[in-house]
Amino acid sequence: xxxxxxxxxxxxxxxxGLDGRDFSSVELTRSCLDRIGQVEERVKSFVTVxxxxxxxxxxxxxxxxxxxxxxxxxxxxxxxxxxICTQDIPTTCASxxxxxxxxxxxxxxxxxxxxxxxxxxxxxxxxxxxxxxxCENSAFFPTHNPWDLRRxxxxxxxxxxxxVAAGExxxxxxxxxxxxxxxxxSLCGVVGLKPTYGLxxxxxxxAFASSLDQIGPVGKDVTDCALALNAIAGYDGRDSTxxxxxxxxxxxxxxxxxxxxxxxxxxxxxxxxxxxxxRAAALKAVKTLExxxxxxxxxxxxxxxxxxxxxxxxxxxxxxxxxxxxxGVKFGYSYQDTPDMWQAMESARQYGFGPEVKRRIMLGAxxxxxxxxxxxxxxxxxxxxxxxxxxxxxxxxxxxxVTPTSPVVAxxxxxxxxxxxxxxxxxxxxxxxxxxxLPAISVPCGFSEGLPVGMQLIGPHLSEERLLGIAYxxxxxxxxxxxxxxx
Amino acid sequence: xxxxxxxVEHIAALVRIGLTKExxxxxxxxxxxxxxxxxxxxxxxxxxxxxxGHAVELDTVMRDDIPREPLxxxxxxxxxxxxxxxxxxxxxxxxE
Numbered sequence: 001x002x003x004x005x006x007x008x009x010x011x012x013x014x015x016x017g018l019d020g021r022d023f024s025s026v027e028l029t030r031s032c033l034d035r036i037g038q039v040e041e042r043v044k045s046f047v048t049v050x051x052x053x054x055x056x057x058x059x060x061x062x063x064x065x066x067x068x069x070x071x072x073x074x075x076x077x078x079x080x081x082x083x084i085c086t087q088d089i090p091t092t093c094a095s096x097x098x099x100x101x102x103x104x105x106x107x108x109x110x111x112x113x114x115x116x117x118x119x120x121x122x123x124x125x126x127x128x129x130x131x132x133x134x135c136e137n138s139a140f141f142p143t144h145n146p147w148d149l150r151r152x153x154x155x156x157x158x159x160x161x162x163x164v165a166a167g168e169x170x171x172x173x174x175x176x177x178x179x180x181x182x183x184x185x186s187l188c189g190v191v192g193l194k195p196t197y198g199l200x201x202x203x204x205x206x207a208f209a210s211s212l213d214q215i216g217p218v219g220k221d222v223t224d225c226a227l228a229l230n231a232i233a234g235y236d237g238r239d240s241t242x243x244x245x246x247x248x249x250x251x252x253x254x255x256x257x258x259x260x261x262x263x264x265x266x267x268x269x270x271x272x273x274x275x276x277x278x279r280a281a282a283l284k285a286v287k288t289l290e291x292x293x294x295x296x297x298x299x300x301x302x303x304x305x306x307x308x309x310x311x312x313x314x315x316x317x318x319x320x321x322x323x324x325x326x327x328g329v330k331f332g333y334s335y336q337d338t339p340d341m342w343q344a345m346e347s348a349r350q351y352g353f354g355p356e357v358k359r360r361i362m363l364g365a366x367x368x369x370x371x372x373x374x375x376x377x378x379x380x381x382x383x384x385x386x387x388x389x390x391x392x393x394x395x396x397x398x399x400x401x402v403t404p405t406s407p408v409v410a411x412x413x414x415x416x417x418x419x420x421x422x423x424x425x426x427x428x429x430x431x432x433x434x435x436x437x438l439p440a441i442s443v444p445c446g447f448s449e450g451l452p453v454g455m456q457l458i459g460p461h462l463s464e465e466r467l468l469g470i471a472y473x474x475x476x477x478x479x480x481x482x483x484x485x486x487x
Numbered sequence: 488x489x490x491x492x493x494x495v496e497h498i499a500a501l502v503r504i505g506l507t508k509e510x511x512x513x514x515x516x517x518x519x520x521x522x523x524x525x526x527x528x529x530x531x532x533x534x535x536x537x538x539x540g541h542a543v544e545l546d547t548v549m550r551d552d553i554p555r556e557p558l559x560x561x562x563x564x565x566x567x568x569x570x571x572x573x574x575x576x577x578x579x580x581x582x583e
Contacts, residue, residue: 104562197543211541240548241541309525320502327503329575334568341578342503350505358504362495363518365502379528381538386531388539420517421524437542461543 006031007167008484011076011224014170018065018075025065025075028170029058029119032077036121036168039487045143045153045163047082048090049122057119064117073231074117079169081157082123083130084215085204086110089120093206094138095128097326097333097352107204108239109173109215109232116231121169124159128354129323130180130208132156133426136417137356144413145188146485147451151410154184154426160218161188166487171219171228175205177212178311179405179430182442185218186405186454189444189485191471192218193225194430196461197437198243200229201236209318210241212311212434221481222443222472226251229464245462253469256476258292263470264299264398269429271305274407277448282404285445285455285474289402292473299398301390306383307432312424313367313380314435319357320364326352359420388436395460400470403429405442405454429456439464443471444480452480488526489519 001008006028009017017023033051040046054077061075080086083093085103087110092098106114114120127137135143135158143158145151146166153162157174161184164172174181176194185192193216200215207213217228229250236242265286270279290296328334328348335347353361367376394401406426416423433440438458445455455474459467475481495515499506506514560573569576 101566104558104565198545237550241543241545242548243543243545303531306528306531309528312521313525324502328568329577331566332568336569336578338578341580343505344578345503346505349503353504358506359514359517359521361502361504362498362514363521366494366498366518366522369498369501376525378538379533381540382533382536383528383531384539384542385536386533388542419520421520424521424524435542 003027004031004034007035009170010220011171011227014076015072019070025058025061025119026055028075029054029077032121032169039166039168042149043144043146043162043166043168044141045125045159045166045168046079046122047092047094047125047140047159050089050120053089054119054121061117061119071116072227073113075119077119077121077170078113079121079124079160079163079172080110081126081160081172081174083126083175083206084110084173085206086120086123089123091123091206093129094126094140095353095357096139099333101331105204108201108236110204112232124157124163124172124174126159127156127356129357130156130175130177131319131356131360133179133183133423134416135159136413137354139354142413145410146487147189148410150412151451152187152413154187154406154410156180157218158184161185161190161192164188164190164218164220165485171217171224173215173228173232174218175213175215176434177209177315178434179427181216181218182430182440182454182456183406183427185442187410187452189452190218190220191222191225191441191443192216193229193441194433194439195229195233195464196439198241199233199462199464201239201242203236203238207322209315210322211318212315222468222475223251223254225441226254226468248465250464250468253465254472255469256473258289258294258470258473261294261470262398263289263294263296264394264401265296266299266301266304266401266403268301268304269403273425273428274404275409275448278404278407278409278453281446281448281453282455285478286402288477289470289474292477297398299394299401301394303383303387303390304432307387307435308424308428310380310383310387310435311431312363313376314384316360316364317367317377318364320361320368323357323361328352356420384435387432391436391438399459400463400467401458403456403458405429405456409448409451409453433458437461439467441467441471443475445478446480488522490515490522
């Protein structure tokens with residue numbers, strides 16, 4: 001491989017090459033930046049490209065490598081979703097509201113990656129404030145799916161998944177509130193991991209729904225997701241919901257056999273609205289897992305059909321509270337051409353927020369308002385308990401659940417934007433995981449109509465090592481990672 | 488359940504989002520459709536179920552109260568749309 005093709009490498013391949021002095025971080029970074037120059041006009045996965053910073057960080061990484069002071073992330077290029085704070089670098093949430101916002105501090109994950117010598121290529125496009133499933137709610141431009149540029153990459157971390165699939169970055173960090181890492185990973189044919197709630201610090205992650213939000217990696221393969229998780233997981237005193245845990249090596253469980261592993265297939269996740277090609281690919285993946293030694297049994301999660309309503313009460317309720325801070329006074333979009341302060345505030349929010357954000361703020365405020373709180377918000381929190389109990393019950397019998405990640409493959413841009421409910425239904429397989437705070441991973445499991453299909457593995461709290469192990473065994477047997485988009 | 492225009496206007500006022508007349512109608516229809524999806528929850532008997540606010544078991548977290556350097560005024564004001572000296576500038580809150 002010539003230095004011009006280094007953009008094709010995974011984290012672990014790049015690590016071997018950098019440590020073996022086959023190439024430098026500057027060469028690797030330059031190759032990614034050139035790839036961005038080559039395809040970004042068509043993919044549009046970056047809100048901001050930080051070329052100058054990237055080359056400076058790559059030079060520092062090369063110095064560290066020369067002096068023997070390198071770690072697992074030294075010199076590895078990354079894209080960060082544009083709601084992860086980066087000091088002095090625009091962090092827009094793909095919203096007019098934060099178009100000119102310059103954070104005065106780094107998110108914990110940013111700080112961790114920088115301390116470990118990672119190279120920031122730029123900030124990933126997304127649905128505005130992470131609200132959406134297609135990346136079309138970005139206030140700036142939609143991102144295009146590298147497998148078919150007329151189609152959506154999924155969302156909300158569509159920029160992350162498209163950039164990894166197109167080879168514009170070695171890996172990316174996204175965030176997942178209802179499927180926002182796994183669903184785009186599925187639609188773009190890459191691997192996406194949503195960690196257990198509390199495993200990765202949310203400090204500096206611009207909040208959407210605080211009891212559901214979690215940062216996680218998008219990578220070219222399972223090993224990369226394990227390595228990226230190693231780099232960002234861990235207790236953080238600045239996030240009061242951060243879990244107090246000993247550090248562990250998430251790459252330790254990557255083995256090829258699945259003997260003794262018990263997998264559950266929940267009928268409810270293969271229901272109406274699922275494309276035949278998606279169902280066929282997922283069921284074929286189950287056969288492969290069985291062939292690797294896993295035992296498979298049907299299980300039932302009866303509350304699954306209630307997860308959508310539960311989620312679309314809880315997430316908007318939390319969003320309406322979190323987004324109350326955007327008042328046009330302390331930071332963000334401001335509108336001054338009004339007679340008084342209240343109208344200035346209403347105008348700032350009218351012109352600063354896009355339609356989906358307004359819809360969710362209003363929906364949440366309604367669910368929390370006097371007279372409706374019991375019927376909506378409290379009811380949803382009770383259903384949340386039932387959904388958790390459903391999962392707890394099946395995890396007494398099986399180690400993990402196997403489902404499709406998305407009921408559909410990548411859909412044409414513009415196809416689902418007119419009807420919010422249709423867009424919400426795309427996340428039907430991923431939402432329950434956030435409601436219960438569980439970890440889950442999406443791994444490519446084949447193609448339908450020439451477009452990638454993803455398989456989702458869901459496990460009990462803090463079962464990341466086992467989920468990554470199952471995903472790795474499948475990936476090595478199925479070898480879908482060898483098929484890349486011809487861009 | 489169908490919302491009335493007045494209800495949409497009331498919610499918009501609560502969350503301080505200005506809406507045009509056309510937007511009131513669009514949101515009225517869309518929010519009504521979404522609320523209809525919520526009817527499904529009524530099927531579940533949740534009488535004695537304890538609500539979950541947080542999916543992972545976690546007690547109140549305490550940390551040592553160690554003084555740290557806060558953001559400087561300059562940093563806190565850096566993103567202010569309008570400032571005057573070390574203050575955020577807003578339009579008059581109270582009428583004269």
